[in-house]
Amino acid sequence: MKNSSGNSNKSLLRFTTAGSVDDGKSTLIGRLLYDSKSIFEDQMDHIRESSKRLGREEVDLSLLTDGLRAEREQGITIDVAYRYFATPARKFIIADTPGHIQYTRNMVTGASTANLAVILIDARKGVVEQTVRHTYISSLLRINHIIFCVNKMDMVGFDETRFLTIRTELEQLVRKLGIEDAHYIPISAKYGDNVVDPSINMNWYSGITFLRLIETIDIKQDYLNSAARFPVQTIVLPQSAEYHDYRGYAGRVAGGSFRTGDEITVLPSLLKSKIHGITVFEKSIDRATTGESVTLTLEDQIDISRGDLITGDGEMPLAGQDIRMMLCWFNEKPLHPGARYLLRNNTHESACVIKAINYRMNIETLGKETSVDGLKMNDIANISIKTSRPIFYDPYMKNRITGSVIIIDEVTNETMAAGMLDSE
Amino acid sequence: MxxxxxxxxxxxxxxxxxxxxxxxxxxxxxxxxxxxxxxxxxxxxxxxxxxxxxxxxxxxxxxxxxxxxxxxxxxxxxxxxxxxxxxxxxxxxxxxxxxxxxxxxxxxxxxxxxxxxxxxxxxxxxxxxxxxxxxxxxxxxxxxxxxxxxxxxxxxxxxxxxxxxxxxxxxxxxxxxxxxxxxxxxxxxxxxxxxxxWQYILNEKINLPSLYYSHRRPIFKRNDVYLAWAPFMQLKPTEEVFEADVRCRTIGDITCTGVSFSDANTLEEVISEIAATRVTERGGRYDDMRSxxxxxxxxxxxxx
The missing domain is CATH 3.40.50.620 (HUPs)
Known part of the structure; x- marks a missing residue:
């Protein structure tokens, strides 16, 4: 049997970084990969050669993370790139995103699966608009843990007062946005101070290094205490002699946990039954917790199909057709009230119409702009929609899986927007 | 190890x-x-x-x-x-x-x-x-x-x-x-x-083709990569075929699959070698080195 926290992220940490060309984000990642010995010799050779060809004086660690040709040519990061490294304590997945305002959508994408956000601040410049934007996006996507790395400390003479001034300003921002867990570390990504090894230049800093922090930060609590949710992905019907009457519901637990014998309710039908068995391949388990892909069998033969939501006997999800959400618009084609789209939450699809844009966030000042008649790419706004049939969901602040949606264009099939339900 | x-x-x-x-x-x-x-x-x-x-x-x-x-x-x-x-x-x-x-x-x-x-x-x-x-x-x-x-x-x-x-x-x-x-x-x-x-293969006891373990085969060296030799392959005058104990790190088309010298006969040994290695697996893929x-x-x- 698995322990009470399930297998959710005990040894896997997904974090997101956002930053622009010159704040040292790629250098920090390069440094982490290099110092944790996750860079191989052939990659290092490539980087040496590329650095030389591009006329850089030193080996440019940022070239490790800038993948596509256009990015290498223009020296910018235009998409989300995923990077991997591991230490004996944990495996890490980095969603590395560009920081400029025209890449807000990429930041939102990278943040959607992250447990932690790393925000870099140039010690010379302090808190700038971009810092506010990144912190806001992290809080909007409900990343509970943020590490602020005050970088380029070498350029300000490793000055403690400078660090403390920036830290005080950041703390105000953190309070304003209601972020649960924030950390502040003075670093020099270029020279490695406080990245993997403690800095010899900043004896005044008594905290742990960046790597030590991400190795030890506790994210288990983030998954406890949510209500039991199981969106049905597909029905398992073997139709073989051995499993003649077998009917299994395959899915990934999206909240709380389910035990054999638990009473469940199926939405939208409201039919009730009990869990007969939980299996992972050939193995039966007593309990499935958030994040686990399992197959459920029920005591009763009831009609369940893909898109249905199996819930435990705790708090029921919300149901409705008139729904408000925070939304990030992804497409070059603008959004206007009255437009119709497809809405997907979990495995469930329905049609929807945009009723109103309630306000647009100014993500540099955090002010709300009303009387907005359309949204452009990268805009973040609060909107109201009406769906063709009731959807079942949780507020995004309670559950990132059952509280999130995407909006799809019915003709081009493109993903136009991402929405966080019932959030402000 | x-x-x-x-x-x-x-x-x-x-x-x-x-x-x-x-x-x-x-x-x-x-x-x-x-x-x-x-x-x-x-x-x-x-x-x-x-x-x-x-x-x-x-x-x-x-x-x-x-x-x-x-x-x-x-x-x-x-x-x-x-x-x-x-x-x-x-x-x-x-x-x-x-x-x-x-x-x-x-x-x-x-x-x-x-x-x-x-x-x-x-x-x-x-x-x-x-x-x-x-x-x-x-x-x-x-x-x-x-x-x-x-x-x-x-x-x-x-x-x-x-x-x-x-x-x-x-x-x-x-x-x-x-x-x-x-x-x-x-x-x-x-x-x-x-x-x-590799760790998943080990944990799940998944069978693999024998090529992934140490075996003896004719190979030759081209631009710092050792390639498996097959009769239809053209060699440069300076290239010489010889036999060695090797294993494949990836398996693809024989013309572009690099091999590495190895005595690893079990999954545990293969994993130890990989964990200690300093070259990415595609580093042995000739097709990626073109540009x-x-x-x-x-x-x-x-x-x-």
């Missing part, structure tokens, strides 16, 4: 949960589904995950092998046995046929490879068989162009990938909607690293 990396492999359970979730989304969102099967370890792991995802039902996929004709014999036997054991349909399409029909011309010269031609055969097979999704074992840690690949990767009616205009992918919502003639490539083990794959953006260029026109 135990590696210092990955004392802990609990993260593999989460990677498996994620991959199984993706497999089930593929099953639910598409009609004609294939797993691209090369006989390499990544595609073997994919098949294992598919088996687990739908148990006790049979996996809703066929296996599709794009055969360059330049194979390791062991791989073909392994492929045939696996398909039989799982009772799934095995589809094989041959690069040689594509060349015979004049759809693509064979590369000439010393470094001739059918790697590029493979893409044409694959796209032809996708069209011929009305395949709307091909599940592949690509991983984002393999190569820098792959680092930006989506789990659900859209291909237009020409089978082309547009890296600058990919659909955003958020949370665990995967949008596999498409128009007629378009298809998707799906990569369930995107977030796995080479070491994750800095070699992989990106091939992927745009339909490569795996």
């Amino acid at each position: 135990k590696s210092t990396l990955h004392i802990n492999d609990e993260h593999l359970r989460e990677l498996e949960d994620e991959a199984i979730f993706i497999m089930r989304e593929v099953a639910a969102q598409f009609e004609k589904k294939v797993i691209l099967f090369s006989g390499g370890k990544d595609s073997i792991v994919l098949v294992h995950l598919a088996k687990k995802a739908f148990w006790p039902a049979r996996m809703p996929f066929s296996l599709l092998h794009i055969d360059t004709g330049h194979n390791f014999e062991e791989t073909l036997d392994f492929r045939n046995d696996l398909a039989r054991e799982l009772n799934v349909e095995l589809l094989v399409r041959y690069v040689q046929d594509t060349i015979n029909y004049g759809r693509v011309s064979e590369e000439k010269g010393i470094n001739a490879s059918r790697n590029k031609a493979q893409s044409v055969t694959l796209l032809d097979a996708i069209e011929e068989l009305c395949i709307d999704v091909a599940v592949g074992g690509g991983r984002r840690d393999e190569e820098k162009a792959r680092a930006k690949e989506r789990f659900f990767s859209h291909r237009n009616e020409f089978g082309h990938w547009d890296p600058k205009n990919q659909r955003p992918e958020l949370w665990n919502i995967f949008n596999g909607r498409k128009n007629v003639g378009e298809h998707f490539r799906v990569f369930p083990i995107s977030n796995w690293t080479e070491l994750d794959v 800095e953006a070699a992989m990106e260029d091939r992927k745009k026109v339909g490569y795996f």
Whole structure:
């Protein structure tokens, strides 16, 4: 049997970084990969050669993370790139995103699966608009843990007062946005101070290094205490002699946990039954917790199909057709009230119409702009929609899986927007 | 010798949960589904995950092998046995046929490879068989162009990938909607690293072709990579064939699969070697060394 926290992220940490060309984000990642010995010799050779060809004086660690040709040519990061490294304590997945305002959508994408956000601040410049934007996006996507790395400390003479001034300003921002867990570390990504090894230049800093922090930060609590949710992905019907009457519901637990014998309710039908068995391949388990892909069998033969939501006997999800959400618009084609789209939450699809844009966030000042008649790419706004049939969901602040949606264009099939339900 | 990396492999359970979730989304969102099967370890792991995802039902996929004709014999036997054991349909399409029909011309010269031609055969097979999704074992840690690949990767009616205009992918919502003639490539083990794959193979006791373990074979050296030798391969005058104990780190077309010297006879020994190694696995792939953006260029026109 698995322990009470399930297998959710005990040894896997997904974090997101956002930053622009010159704040040292790629250098920090390069440094982490290099110092944790996750860079191989052939990659290092490539980087040496590329650095030389591009006329850089030193080996440019940022070239490790800038993948596509256009990015290498223009020296910018235009998409989300995923990077991997591991230490004996944990495996890490980095969603590395560009920081400029025209890449807000990429930041939102990278943040959607992250447990932690790393925000870099140039010690010379302090808190700038971009810092506010990144912190806001992290809080909007409900990343509970943020590490602020005050970088380029070498350029300000490793000055403690400078660090403390920036830290005080950041703390105000953190309070304003209601972020649960924030950390502040003075670093020099270029020279490695406080990245993997403690800095010899900043004896005044008594905290742990960046790597030590991400190795030890506790994210288990983030998954406890949510209500039991199981969106049905597909029905398992073997139709073989051995499993003649077998009917299994395959899915990934999206909240709380389910035990054999638990009473469940199926939405939208409201039919009730009990869990007969939980299996992972050939193995039966007593309990499935958030994040686990399992197959459920029920005591009763009831009609369940893909898109249905199996819930435990705790708090029921919300149901409705008139729904408000925070939304990030992804497409070059603008959004206007009255437009119709497809809405997907979990495995469930329905049609929807945009009723109103309630306000647009100014993500540099955090002010709300009303009387907005359309949204452009990268805009973040609060909107109201009406769906063709009731959807079942949780507020995004309670559950990132059952509280999130995407909006799809019915003709081009493109993903136009991402929405966080019932959030402000 | 135990590696210092990955004392802990609990993260593999989460990677498996994620991959199984993706497999089930593929099953639910598409009609004609294939797993691209090369006989390499990544595609073997994919098949294992598919088996687990739908148990006790049979996996809703066929296996599709794009055969360059330049194979390791062991791989073909392994492929045939696996398909039989799982009772799934095995589809094989041959690069040689594509060349015979004049759809693509064979590369000439010393470094001739059918790697590029493979893409044409694959796209032809996708069209011929009305395949709307091909599940592949690509991983984002393999190569820098792959680092930006989506789990659900859209291909237009020409089978082309547009890296600058990919659909955003958020949370665990995967949008596999498409128009007629378009298809998707799906990569369930995107977030796995080479070491994750090996540890998973060990934990799950998955069978692999013998090529992955130490064996004796004729090899030769070309531009710092040791390649397996086969009779049809052209050698430069300075290149010399000799026998050595080696294993393959990846298995692909024989003309571009690098081998490394090894005495590793068990999975544990292979993993120790990999954990200690200082060269990425694609570092031994001759096809990637052609130019800095070699992989990106091939992927745009339909490569795996």
